[in-house]
Amino acid sequence: MRIQPSILSADFVNMQAAIETIASADAVHVDVMDNHFVPNLTFGPAMVTRVQAVSPIPLDVHLMITDVDRWAPGYAELGVFSVTFHAEATENPVALARRLREIGARAGLAVKPGTDVRPYLEMLPEFDQLLVMTVEPGFGGQSFLADMMPKVAAVRSAVAVGGLDVWVQVDGGISLDTIAQAAEAGADTFVAGSSVFGSPDAAAAISGLRSAAAAHSH
Ligand code: DX5
Ligand code: ZN
Numbered sequence: 001m002r003i004q005p006s007i008l009s010a011d012f013v014n015m016q017a018a019i020e021t022i023a024s025a026d027a028v029h030v031d032v033m034d035n036h037f038v039p040n041l042t043f044g045p046a047m048v049t050r051v052q053a054v055s056p057i058p059l060d061v062h063l064m065i066t067d068v069d070r071w072a073p074g075y076a077e078l079g080v081f082s083v084t085f086h087a088e089a090t091e092n093p094v095a096l097a098r099r100l101r102e103i104g105a106r107a108g109l110a111v112k113p114g115t116d117v118r119p120y121l122e123m124l125p126e127f128d129q130l131l132v133m134t135v136e137p138g139f140g141g142q143s144f145l146a147d148m149m150p151k152v153a154a155v156r157s158a159v160a161v162g163g164l165d166v167w168v169q170v171d172g173g174i175s176l177d178t179i180a181q182a183a184e185a186g187a188d189t190f191v192a193g194s195s196v197f198g199s200p201d202a203a204a205a206i207s208g209l210r211s212a213a214a215a216h217s218h
Contacts, residue, residue: 001188009193009198019051027060072099109129
């Protein structure tokens with residue numbers, strides 16, 4: 001069970017201190033948004049470089065941008081642990097996943113709530129993680145979409161049937177109230193923004209989420 005706090009909910013002008021509070025997590029989730037793929041604008045490569053320089057834990061970069069064929073390899077070249085792009089943002093997810101892996105990053109594929117995951121299940125061996133969005137991408141603090149759980153279960157089952165080592169990630173509205181459902185559906189990697197950084201004790205929030213997920217895992 002992996003917990004990955006999203007710094008979208010951290011204090012942007014005290015980022016280094018914020019990152020220190022989540023040192024017990026498995027990765028820092030970095031939401032890159034371009035104001036085109038989603039109606040919000042966040043960080044670019046310069047910020048990712050600085051976060052990586054001060055972070056004691058690996059970086060999981062979630063690209064909510066268009067033109068991923070052009071931009072995603074540059075994020076992998078920064079040496080981050082994983083780079084996830086959206087299925088809706090490229091015509092050829094497999095070719096891009098291969099480029100990312102060649103550069104040395106784990107490759108992730110993300111699907112928005114309205115996107116059917118089934119056409120992508122046959123590509124799973126080309127990926128290291130599959131991200132099922134449990135909110136409409138763009139903003140932190142939204143409500144968890146429980147009706148995405150069948151999608152999570154479909155991914156988990158494809159991973160099991162194929163005997164694959166692919167992480168099943170969920171992102172959006174993950175809290176102590178919702179993480180059990182996601183773990184039960186088969187998620188093993190949990191992004192949490194507001195429930196970690198909105199808590200007075202981020203380390204306690206992380207360990208609480210981790211135990212709740214573990215208690216409901218398969
Ligand atoms: C939403 C981002 C999420 C966001 C999650 O588009 O991809 O990573 O930070 O925030 P919470 O956990 O508050 O829903
Ligand atoms: Zn995200």
